[in-house]
Amino acid sequence: MKIKSICCIGAGYVGGPTMAVIAQKCPHIKVTVVDVNASRVASWNAKDLTQLPVFEPGLDEVVKEARGRNLFFSTAIEQAIDQADMIFISVNTPTKTYGKGKGMAADLKYIELCARQIAKVAKQDKIVVEKSTLPVRTAEAIKNILNNTGNGVQFQILSNPEFLAEGTAVQDLLNPDRVLIGGDTTKEGQGAIQALVDIYAHWVPQDRILTTNVWSSELSKLTANAFLAQRVSSINAMSAICEQSGADVNEVAKAIGMDSRIGSKFLKTSVGFGGSCFQKDILNLVYIAKSYGLNEVADYWEQVILINEHQKNRFSDKIVSTLYNTVSGKKITFLGWAFKKDTNDSRESAAIKVADNLLNELAHLTVYDPKVTEERIYGDLEYLNSRSEEENRELLTVGKDPYEACKDAHAIAVLTEWDEFTTYDWEQIYESMNKPAFVFDGRGILDTESLEAIGFTCYTIGKGSK
Ligand SMILES: NC(=O)c1ccc[n+]([C@@H]2O[C@H](COP(=O)([O-])OP(=O)(O)OC[C@H]3O[C@@H](n4cnc5c(N)ncnc54)[C@H](O)[C@@H]3O)[C@@H](O)[C@H]2O)c1
Numbered sequence: 073m074k075i076k077s078i079c080c081i082g083a084g085y086v087g088g089p090t091m092a093v094i095a096q097k098c099p100h101i102k103v104t105v106v107d108v109n110a111s112r113v114a115s116w117n118a119k120d121l122t123q124l125p126v127f128e129p130g131l132d133e134v135v136k137e138a139r140g141r142n143l144f145f146s147t148a149i150e151q152a153i154d155q156a157d158m159i160f161i162s163v164n165t166p167t168k169t170y171g172k173g174k175g176m177a178a179d180l181k182y183i184e185l186c187a188r189q190i191a192k193v194a195k196q197d198k199i200v201v202e203k204s205t206l207p208v209r210t211a212e213a214i215k216n217i218l219n220n221t222g223n224g225v226q227f228q229i230l231s232n233p234e235f236l237a238e239g240t241a242v243q244d245l246l247n248p249d250r251v252l253i254g255g256d257t258t259k260e261g262q263g264a265i266q267a268l269v270d271i272y273a274h275w276v277p278q279d280r281i282l283t284t285n286v287w288s289s290e291l292s293k294l295t296a297n298a299f300l301a302q303r304v305s306s307i308n309a310m311s312a313i314c315e316q317s318g319a320d321v322n323e324v325a326k327a328i329g330m331d332s333r334i335g336s337k338f339l340k341t342s343v344g345f346g347g348s349c350f351q352k353d354i355l356n357l358v359y360i361a362k363s364y365g366l367n368e369v370a371d372y373w374e375q376v377i378l379i380n381e382h383q384k385n386r387f388s389d390k391i392v393s394t395l396y397n398t399v400s401g402k403k404i405t406f407l408g409w410a411f412k413k414d415t416n417d418s419r420e421s422a423a424i425k426v427a428d429n430l431l432n433e434l435a436h437l438t439v440y441d442p443k444v445t446e447e448r449i450y451g452d453l454e455y456l457n458s459r460s461e462e463e464n465r466e467l468l469t470v471g472k473d474p475y476e477a478c479k480d481a482h483a484i485a486v487l488t489e490w491d492e493f494t495t496y497d498w499e500q501i502y503e504s505m506n507k508p509a510f511v512f513d514g515r516g517i518l519d520t521e522s523l524e525a526i527g528f529t530c531y532t533i534g535k536g537s538k
């Protein structure tokens with residue numbers, strides 16, 4: 073089957089960039105990305121490309137090339153479903169906040185809504201592709217809904233999880249380690265797999281396109297995230313031992329990473345991993361393990377989350393204990409709020425928890441982040457419900473200029489590894505601060521030796537005292 077028209081439901085961090093790259097690489101395919109969120113769709117259609125709802129290096133160029141040619145963003149969901157041969161479901165699958173599995177299981181209500189909408193609208197056979205990250209065997213539920221329309225339309229369900237990381241989304245999409253496609257072993261299933269393989273083959277070498285059964289594909293996505301997050305928690309656990317023992321976690325990471333069996337990636341210690349995926353997907357895995365009665369397996373993976381919580385708390389505790397056990401009324405400046413550099417996304421960012429802990433101690437926080445909006449920062453805090461909206465706004469201000477933000481601070485805490493933080497005039501910052509002036513580097517990006525030469529007292533995560 074040759075695909076002429078694609079619809080993607082969900083114009084978020086995955087749907088937008090993924091479809092933009094497919095449209096760029098396959099100019100003969102019409103790609104329509106639809107969303108219920110009209111303002112998000114309007115931002116994707118903005119003339120000024122700096123207003124795209126997702127900030128990703130290089131994305132503006134891809135959108136500029138394809139938008140209006142064969143890439144469209146729209147709220148006309150039914151029309152796009154009707155016209156498409158292939159429909160990607162790329163909606164959010166957050167952790168459930170209610171009922172059975174609350175705080176752990178994936179909330180599949182948006183997925184089910186999509187399946188029902190496709191079932192209602194479709195008049196011709198279609199291939200439905202799970203792009204969202206889903207619990208293993210979700211395709212079964214989607215299939216059930218789609219196969220019970222009674223109108224004779226045939227659906228093939230594929231699993232095609234996305235492995236892009238934010239901040240490098242365009243690079244990851246253009247040059248993926250692998251593309252994973254799971255489908256039925258039937259003739260029709262294999263035909264659907266081939267149709268999707270043919271799309272990716274426009275730019276991805278064939279040997280990097282991996283096909284499996286649906287369940288392996290669904291579970292591989294959760295497994296990949298669990299393994300990646302587990303590496304971060306492992307090195308973060310070691311960072312605590314390094315601080316006590318006088319070892320340097322960067323030296324330890326380098327030493328173990330040179331072992332080709334271990335490898336060097338994902339061994340950078342930090343104030344804790346964030347992002348919309350790691351925590352959500354591991355909790356989902358824990359829930360799945362528990363639902364199969366595999367409690368020991370569930371406990372094993374849950375520990376990755378518990379260490380991550382510990383790391384964030386350890387960082388805020390360190391700030392409080394170093395500032396003579398009280399931060400009440402003291403100005404502390406956060407450099408960074410995003411969960412990693414080069415993204416405007418702050419979902420589950422470690423900064424949120426560290427801020428919440430310090431606000432509980434009545435610290436006065438000023439946050440400067442090059443990309444995260446003020447609205448989003450307050451939104452992140454309000455979501456926690458730890459105090460009233462007014463109290464959050466009283467205790468925390470959002471700075472527009474880093475030098476202004478650091479002025480009169482007792483301490484600076486680096487929460488995100490933005491490159492620009494390393495280029496600041498740190499002497500000027502030092503002059504403007506309260507003394508003693510402290511720097512807490514939660515990302516290990518600053519040159520502590522030169523900061524100490526200026527007069528700062530520094531703490532770097534994972535570095536013991538000499
Ligand atoms: N963010 C990432 O880096 C990343 C990477 C790989 C996989 N994933 C997975 O991809 C999925 C999407 O993640 P995201 O970060 O793009 O989420 P997102 O919240 O940025 O975007 C999802 C979009 O879907 C829309 N939507 C929800 N229900 C809808 C419906 N019924 N009809 C039309 N639109 C609807 C929402 O309005 C929203 O704009 C999740 O399952 C996530 O786990 C995310």
Ligand SMILES: O=c1ccn([C@@H]2O[C@H](COP(=O)(O)OP(=O)(O)O[C@H]3O[C@H](CO)[C@@H](O)[C@H](O)[C@H]3O)[C@@H](O)[C@H]2O)c(=O)[nH]1
Nearest residue numbers: 234235236237238304338339340342345346347349411412
């Ligand atoms: O050595 C490291 C690597 C990462 N992190 C932190 O871990 C979090 C996640 O980083 P990263 O994985 O780079 O970004 P995500 O966009 O969350 O991407 C992950 O989650 C996506 C959503 O499922 C997957 O598609 C990607 O493959 C997977 O890397 C961030 O807070 C990072 O700062 C560290 O602290 N140390």
